Amino acid sequence: MSKLYRFGVSLEKKLIDAFDSHIRKQNYQNRSEAIRDLIRNELVKKQWVGGGTVAGVIVMTYSHHKRELVSKMLDIQHDFQELVISTQHIHLSHHNCLEIIAAKGKAGKIEELAAKLKSLVGVKHVNLSISSLGDV
Numbered sequence: 467m468s469k470l471y472r473f474g475v476s477l478e479k480k481l482i483d484a485f486d487s488h489i490r491k492q493n494y495q496n497r498s499e500a501i502r503d504l505i506r507n508e509l510v511k512k513q514w515v516g517g518g519t520v521a522g523v524i525v526m527t528y529s530h531h532k533r534e535l536v537s538k539m540l541d542i543q544h545d546f547q548e549l550v551i552s553t554q555h556i557h558l559s560h561h562n563c564l565e566i567i568a569a570k571g572k573a574g575k576i577e578e579l580a581a582k583l584k585s586l587v588g589v590k591h592v593n594l595s596i597s598s599l600g601d602v
């Protein structure tokens with residue numbers, strides 16, 4: 467573990483009460499853990515907005531019955547093959563499939579991949595979650 471640094475923070479009572487209530491609901495053990503996560507989230511957001519390299523997961527649900535859809539999805543994934551690390555296909559029901567795509571690369575390119583997949587007919591929902599590469 468890297469060296470820990472301590473610093474003091476002054477907050478208005480109303481703000482610290484709201485923060486303590488928030489961290490209790492989030493099951494944080496203490497304020498330090500919660501503040502570390504807030505800082506990491508801000509740094510990941512900065513990497514994302516700033517076009518840095520990030521890890522991302524695209525979760526999508528789509529109709530199993532649109533046969534040409536799978537072929538189009540695969541074409542798009544091959545177009546972005548430098549980003550796609552892994553995919554998982556799950557048969558959700560007789561009618562619907564779930565696809566999980568793990569990606570690593572420039573945030574803008576991962577967003578472009580998600581947007582292209584979202585635009586396909588038969589896709590019901592696409593969610594993109596961006597995370598850091600673990601270096602913050």
Ligand code: NI
Nearest residue numbers: 530556557563
């Ligand atoms: Ni399926």
